[in-house]
Structure formats: structure tokens, C-alpha cells
Amino acid sequence: MAEQSTEGGLDSPAQQPGTVAARIRAAMEKLSTKERQVARAILSQYPAAGLETTQALSELAKVSGPTVVRFVARLGYSSYREFQSDLRHELLAKTASPVTLEPLYDDSGTTDSFRSSALGIFQSGLTETFKDLPESELEKAFELLSNTDLTLHLVGGRFSRILAENAELNLRQMRGGVHYYRDTREIMTGLVGFTRKDCLIVFDFRRYQADTIAMARLAREKRAQIILLTDPWMSPIAEVADVVLSARVEAPSPFDGFVAPMAVVETLIAGVHKRLGASARERMLRLDEASSRIETGT
Structure with a gap:
């Protein structure tokens, strides 16, 4: 270097x-x-x-x-x-995988050193992620996610679907027109009808899935907006995305971790809540009231 x-x-x-x-x-x-x-x-x-x-x-x-x-x-x-x-x-x-990655944890044998090692790895990942997040990309993501004229479609990969599901569960409490798909097969029926009024939020991390990449490219052909959350090595979807947000995935184990990616998701949720303001609070109140009535049978 x-x-x-x-x-x-x-x-x-x-x-x-x-x-x-x-x-x-x-x-x-x-x-x-x-x-x-x-x-x-x-x-x-x-x-x-x-x-x-x-x-x-x-x-x-x-x-x-x-x-x-x-x-x-x-x-x-x-x-x-x-x-x-x-x-x-x-x-x-x-192209690294859990089979080829070495664990990052302290192997000295004590629980305290293991805990300290894990904490340091996660803290570093969070710090580096937020230091490298471009303000312009975050701003564009907030703008798209809070635009209620757009229909939001969230999909992830084999493991990253948990990020998509978490984002959808929170977004749908604040606004309508939010859909989550467990995999690319579920989204195909809707995908063929995508227009510029649709926004695909896709989560794709290393050993990037070919079907997810193909789905995103098809969405681009349909002129849909695309937000990508990926790792620092960048999914090929970055080539067609309107917004690219990357997060570190280092973890103590040989498996990629989602601590930093989940923190980015939570940041997006907070930004949308701020943007939507009173309309988000009113919708959340209506949902809470409806939930109470259903639970009590009134």
C-alpha cells in the first residue's frame, strides 16, 4: 500500500x-x-x-x-x-464463503476476551459503515421510501431476506403500498407489471444470487426505481440501482453478520418516519386502534 x-x-x-x-x-x-x-x-x-x-x-x-x-x-x-x-x-x-473465511474472534479461550473481541468487531463495522454512507444516497433513499405515490417492493436473498422483512414490517406501519416477497419467485407476477411508479428495495450480499440480479435488471427495464443495500464489495445490481447503500458484514464467526446492515435499515426507517411526520403517526394510531379492537373482539 x-x-x-x-x-x-x-x-x-x-x-x-x-x-x-x-x-x-x-x-x-x-x-x-x-x-x-x-x-x-x-x-x-x-x-x-x-x-x-x-x-x-x-x-x-x-x-x-x-x-x-x-x-x-x-x-x-x-x-x-x-x-x-x-x-x-x-x-x-x-466470492468468499463461510468455508473459506477465518473466524475473527479471539481464540484465547476466556469468555471475557471473546466478548471483548466480538464487541470490537461489531463496533468497527458500525463505525466504518456510517462513516462511508454518502449523504446524497441516504437523502435519495429517504425521498423514495417516503414517496407515497410509489409502491414499494422489498426482497432479499437466502439470508438477507430478514433485512427485507424487518424493513417491510416497519414501513407498512407508516405508509401504504408496501409489499414483501420471500424470494424472487413470489415477486415475478407483480414484476411484469412494474412501471416508474414502483420502487424495488433489494438486499443482496456476497455470493450474490443470480436470480436476484436478473430480477433487478428486469425491474430496471420496466423503469422502476431501485434501492440496493449490499456489502462493500458491491452486488452487480449496483450497476442498475438508483441508490446504493453499503454496509460492513464482519462478524466474529465465519458467517457474514447483519449488525451494520440492520443498523442501516433502522436508519432508513427513522428517516422515513421523520419525512412522513403527522401522516405516519396518524396511520400508526389507526393501526393500533384496529389491532386493539380485533384482539378484544369489539
């Missing part, structure tokens, strides 16, 4: 957001016009374009070879080789 900041660029890669794509997006406003062309070329064919030679990438971006070299320097890398090394490590991380 580069040890010093590049003049006019970002800090060294170790001090920046988790993925190369995130670093590129963070640097975008500081780049020159030609450097932005390199950035967009990489993001449009991510990460494959960044693994090409400097000559091939310069041809794709329609810039000179030295511009490509200056671009990676602006990201804080000391060389193009170092930049590509990070991309390769990222590819390995994207």
Missing part, C-alpha cells in the same frame, strides 16, 4: 473506503475531466476494466496512458500494479 498521500489526491488506500469503486466515487469531484473519463470507464465495466493493461484502459477511456497513471495516483496508489492488486483482492473477497 502507498504510505503517503498523493498531492491533490486522496489518502493512502488503507485510509479510504473499503472498495476501489468506493474510492473512485469519493474522488470523483477532485478529478480532472480526463481522469473522470478513466473513472467512468472503470465503473462501467467494474472491475474488469481496471484489470486491463494501462494501454487497453486508456483506449477504453479515450485518454492517454499517462492520464491512467495519474488517475491511480490520485486515488492514493503508488503504482498501477498496486491498484490492480487491490482489485484482485477485492474479487477474492466478493
